[in-house]
Amino acid sequence: MEAGPDKEYSRKIIHIDMDAFFASVEQRDNPELRGKPVAVGGGSERGVVAAASYEARRYGVRSAMSSRIAKRKCPHLIFVKHRFEVYKYVSGQIREIFAEYTPLIEPLSLDEAYLDVTENLKGMRSATHIAQEIKYKIKKATSLTASAGVSYNKFLAKLASDHRKPDGLFVVKPGEGEAFVANLPVEQFHGIGRVTAERMHQLGIRTGLDLRAQTEDFLRKHFGKAGGHYYKISRGQDDRPVEPDRVRKSVGSENTFERDLETLAEMQLGLAPLIDDVWKWCERTRIFGRTVTVKIKLNDFQNLTRSRSSLLPIKDYAFIEQMAYDLLEENFPTPRPVRLLGVSISNLEDTQPYEGKQLTLNF
């Protein structure tokens, strides 16, 4: 789709992102944690930080960091156990607020979503007013703050919500996108990860402006298909629609064990609940996959992943279980003791042609 200026600016997109979500929920529910560096996640030696409060971030604690490193960076860091039930409930509350404005909600995770409010249920003209109202309602309903970004496409809305965090609201108006992007370092762009950013740095590309100076051919040559996307976003363009039924590519569950596993029996025991989790999801959504993958992380952090595919979507628990156990057994004995196991299902049926998919109410 070639986006002329009219078309390009015709949409109103909001990106809402809760501020330090899990950690803020914990601080809300436990006054003793307020104002202190808090990490949600396993406090044990093996755990991973799932979320860090702003106080903890000041010490360089980040989500997905191992608990040990986090503790080193911030020795008085307080670890709290996650309470996913509570986060899910709050997530439901904020989605209810979104749904007052538009059915076009694309959740990215429990605490983050894109909203297309071009046509909204309240008939409001200003997306900025909607964003303000949503922030106010979230605060009122949950006592938590969110940051909002408003713009004419998803890419800019997401950058905008990041711009004034926490409790921020930033608008990138039509015509301002290119200039806004020019000043930002490329690693802040959603979709450019650590590895891609490094490659860009090697090519002398550090900011949006540097990226814009490249030809599309050059970017495609170095980054393949994604190069075309980079070419567009460096100009503040992004025509991806807000998709309420975002298609998942895989579903998985994994667990880091308290103690390294060594025997096959222990590993089978560790694998069983993970298979259960994945199967429950398949059953609930009626989406089935063709490929089963078992991930084995050794205690030296080396990952082994093994998968096997069936020709048809697997709609049978026993079949998934069998495939997962086979994959595990074929890798036994493992070269070292096992720290983490994971099971996932991919090649989901819905990634096949969309035809015939029964749509579901957005509850």
Add this chain to the structure above:
Amino acid sequence: MKFVVSSSVLLKQLSAINGVVSTNPIVPILENFLFKLEGNTLTVTASDLQTVMITEIEVEAGDKGAIAVPAKLLLDTLRGLPEQPITFNVDEETFGTEIVSDNGRYKLSGENPIDFPKTPSVNRGQSVELSSASLATAISNTIFATSTDDLRPAMTGVFVQIGTENATFVATDGHRLVRYRRSDIKSSSDTSMIIQRKALNLLKSCLPSEDMVVKAEFTSSNAFFSFGNIRMICRLIDERFPDYENAIPTNNPNTLTINRAEMLNSLKRISIYSNRTTHQVRLKMTLNDLSISAEDLDYSNEANERLMCEYNGDDMEIGFNAKFLIEILSNLTCKNVTFELSAPNRAGLIIPVEQEDYEDILMLVMPVMLNTYA
């Protein structure tokens, strides 16, 4: 303990509450009816722990006592007996129960009535009186749309909201939704609850065919219904019902009005040719013209029909699971229905054109994606 009762009266009353007795209950005592005799009144209780049903029967006695009697054995016996007075002799020491008829004697080993679970008491609940016909209609209009997914317990029941103006019954399985409202059921203050599907099915099947007053009472954990000589207490589903009002789209510019029976019959024929797992049918609408088609690529079967209708809106194509449409249209009784649609990926509303003044029925169904829309 001893009493005499008519075999057919007993059979009729036991059959009314027998639905609650499950064949494989959590505790074996629940395979029994609990008999409690006081003067000339025999109170019989059946329970599955979630739902309790109680009936009272006039008998000839002068005695007092209690016994738990195996439900299946007793019912099978009664079904085989010609109508006559039968005598129950119960040994409350051994729980042995003897039935004496003109034909002979039958010995059943009962169980200790003390083991039967206690019936939850309902007091200080909110009470509502309603007609059995209204209640039966409300149940049959909604129950088919409930979910069987135990992972989403809230949706396995019917959401009932009784207010000062009317009562609303809502059921959904995430693919379709029914909102049934009546202005002849109301209460002095607002109350809402989720009632289990099984309890409502039982209630519906034992509501009398002639219209009578049903007394209902609700507490935060139980609903209580009584009519004739039957009482029912069921545990409510303690979950939050989805925000259904927000799921009902309000801006639906495309409307299709059509004879319900014609559309229903057409769908039944076309669906034979649809894909066997998705049951997908395609509705194509242009000004005052509807075409319904289906194809099953696996077997190269296809079918297509054109129907007269009144259609206002943009030309559009939308896919649905034919089973859902058939179920919805069969549950309605009106002559004509209106489909209100907005887009091929948004919910479609189905609304009866002719409704009683006191009724407001809205059915919603989510579409199936067509390959022409991506």
